[in-house]
Amino acid sequence: MEKKLHKMIFTCGGTAGHINPAIALAQLAREKEPTVEILFVGAERGLEKDLVPKAGYHFRTVHISSFHRSFKPHEIKHNLISACNLLRSPREARAILREFQPDVVIGTGGYASFPLVKAAAKAGIPTAVHESNMVPGLTTEMLEPFANRIMVGFESCRKYYKHPQKVAVTGTPVREDFFALTKAQAKEQLGVNDGRPLVVSFWGSLGASGMNQQMVDFLALEAAKEPFHHIHAAGSGNLTALKHALKERGVVLSEHPALDVREYIYDMARVCRAADLVICRAGASTISELTALGVPALMVPSPYVTNNHQEKNARALEESGGAVVLLERECSGQALFQAASGILRDEERRAEMERSMLSLGIRDAGERIWQTVLEIIK
Template sequence: MRILFTCGGTAGHVNPALALAGYFQSKHPGCEILFVGAERGLEKDLIPKAGYPFRTVHISSFHRSVKPSELKHNLISVCNLIRAPREANAILKEFQPDYVVGTGGYASFPLVKAAARHGIPTAVHESNMVPGLTTKMLEPYADRVMVGFEACRQHYQHPEKVVVTGTPVRGDFFALSHLEAREKLGLTGERKLIVSFWGSLGAGEMNRQMVDFLAIEASREPFYHIHGAGKSGYPRMQELLRQRGVDLKQHPALQLKEYIYDMSVVMRAADLVICRSGASTISELTALGVPAIMVPSPNVTNNHQEKNARVLEEHGGARVVLEKDSSGQVLFQEAAAILHDEQKRLSMARSMGELGILDATERIYQTILAIDQ
């Protein structure tokens, strides 16, 4: 069996494909895997590190701007759009895949479209609540469109193609129970744990808000709190906290980290998460059943993050605060309102967990194999 995965742009597109590749190989020893992405995408680093062969096509996005530099970029994108189908056809002819699976990003478009035209079974996985441009363009060609939640189906022109599979979550997120994760982190007593982190998009502003949040906590220490600031945000937050007279060494319940390397343990131990609303984060929160306060990034295409977060809020698992309305004080008040009301927190946790699909990888695997049956 030969499976070609095509993805790129963000880790949220690449990681589900990597999880699927490993699953196929566990089910079919000797299964051949090939990844195809863009030559400048994040995938060019992530996939080879995972040990899989990787090929590229020349494909790039279009920018909505009339600046000379952007017009030049768009001209290159037009040339790539003409060039990519030839490259895709050459890769398909050489690799001869039995299935082609796209998991998001514009690099998926030429491979899935070419495979469909060659009669190769194709599937697309969309991890966002609302389909992105690439998924919309591929919907007429793909045999199956796999989505995270039933509420996603309404956004497609061909709902009969849509299969609700969920989004794969790494197995290590379930290695420990909530209590075991707390014990591993050395958390004692009844004090609740807040975990907070922001992606690279707009993290500077949100980290400034978390300085205010931590300063409020330092005066009371009502919760345990672990915040991942990111490489660039970490030294700046340390400096701002010093300016506020906050020495975290005197507050062991409050931890500021450059990066949360043991995220699976930390998320499992969390009683509340404060974060953006990217697709990967949402799949983890729903799988674990952890309530959240979400501040969607305003800097993403098609406002995907707010649309993602609103589905969770409507179901009762999350509270959404727009960045323009957010501050350290607002976020602290929202967190305190949830964590000081155990009935409310447990209700949110149940609602979040109801959206989780724990066997997403198996569902996707079975959906792909069933295409040509």
């Protein structure tokens, strides 16, 4: 008989890649146990303080902050504050646990999850950590000795842990709306069902302006013959500059209906479902979505992330045959265009890449995580 969950704490922070999986899991928990009480705990200045309340969940904070690897005066000051927070946060975490009395504490990454998971483990409360990157981040490494389970995205992740018996391969939850349409339905709704393949590109916020300069060359090469449809998200504040640069190259987007350049892709689920190739960074959430859908990828990992996580994520897909990786320092608009064209012209290669991506994808990640949580609270 399954044990009923009465109270759950999710703790996460830093990036949307840590916060969104936690929100997805909280939504699943509400479906499974409609009466369950859920509390989120994060940093007082993190992105989570905005995203979690908007999703409709109660939110508490602990004083916790990251450490910076620099000896500049303002960075030294930041690290001194972080050191003080490191001494302060365990007391705050214990107070939250005493007050809320959770049945389980689940951390989904980011330094904000460290004090709660560690305090819960020391108090004998069942704990689990979800790591969405291919290799464990610093917080996950520090929590591995304490957590009952480490939940990871792929079987190949297991080798990076000192306690492989604790590892459960669950995947990373992907929103259900990514599967609401078939590929044909998504293409029809977007008006890209004339037989030409669809390329989708976006860079996120890390280094987006630099990569958009490469996309000017890419789009200019496309405009000559429009061999495929292309939806590109320029990102916040980059759209005007990109359009101006294209105009200087003689490309007026209104004259090229196959080139759809936007500031954001608000309908990402539908657009990714329709895509034949995605050109992007290699964040963990993006990888979980692309593998679940089976979409081939041309990846330029961000060099601006801690511990080079994105290249390690991308290389895992490349080794499986589902992605092609170009490093930013070696990248150009022409190189991207040639790589994309090579994939799209070779239908057999593209089909093999789709199969490889699907083989890595875990559609029932939420259910696997739920079963893992039930297992550790028994």
